[in-house]
Amino acid sequence: MTGETVAADRDAARVPVRRLTVLYDAECGLCRTLSAWLARQPKLVPLDLVPAASDAAHALFPGLDHGLTLTEITVVGDSGQLYRGADAWVVVLWALREHRPLAHRLSTPSGARLARGALLAAAKLREAGWGGDTYARDDGWAYDPARGWEYACDSGSCSTG
Numbered sequence: 001m002t003g004e005t006v007a008a009d010r011d012a013a014r015v016p017v018r019r020l021t022v023l024y025d026a027e028c029g030l031c032r033t034l035s036a037w038l039a040r041q042p043k044l045v046p047l048d049l050v051p052a053a054s055d056a057a058h059a060l061f062p063g064l065d066h067g068l069t070l071t072e073i074t075v076v077g078d079s080g081q082l083y084r085g086a087d088a089w090v091v092v093l094w095a096l097r098e099h100r101p102l103a104h105r106l107s108t109p110s111g112a113r114l115a116r117g118a119l120l121a122a123a124k125l126r127e128a129g130w131g132g133d134t135y136a137r138d139d140g141w142a143y144d145p146a147r148g149w150e151y152a153c154d155s156g157s158c159s160t161g
Contacts, residue, residue: 015079019046020095021060022088023074026051030125031073038092045095073119086115 022038025031035049050057052069061076068074068084075088083091090112094103106115143149 015081017045017077017079017081017091017095019048019078020091021048021050021076021078022092023050023052023057023069023076025070026054030122038096041099042097043095044097044100047092047095086112086119089119090115 022035024035038047039049050060052074053066057064057066057069064074064076064082072084073088073092075083075091077083077091086106090103090106093099093106096103105111140151141149142152
């Protein structure tokens with residue numbers, strides 16, 4: 001994991017993490033979808049979800065490169081720890097009750113390669129504009145991020161087979 005800090009006055013490498021701030025791109029559909037998913041997850045460590053480069057982000061972290069936070073997931077620990085990219089995702093998973101074991105596996109050398117690969121795949125989805133929209137299939141099924149999969153048709157008497 002990275003050794004960067006945003007708080008030079010604290011020994012962030014030796015201080016436990018008690019709260020994390022996740023900076024996400026609020027203009028990105030995939031980022032908003034993942035942020036909403038994170039908000040619903042049971043947590044072992046509280047997560048504050050803050051739009052990247054927002055007034056709130058600038059107020060919280062005045063010394064941070066806010067332009068970079070729009071292109072790469074950035075997580076800041078309450079003692080100034082700074083995580084970017086795949087390391088940031090591993091730390092976020094570590095904060096979630098149901099995903100901490102996965103975070104431990106992804107923090108190994110072989111797991112780190114997998115985490116980087118997943119981050120690259122997410123970046124490709126982000127570039128393609130995925131996330132946050134309703135998707136409709138030809139067979140009558142539609143996916144809405146707020147409601148999940150639903151079967152719908154105009155007449156109300158659609159074939160189910």
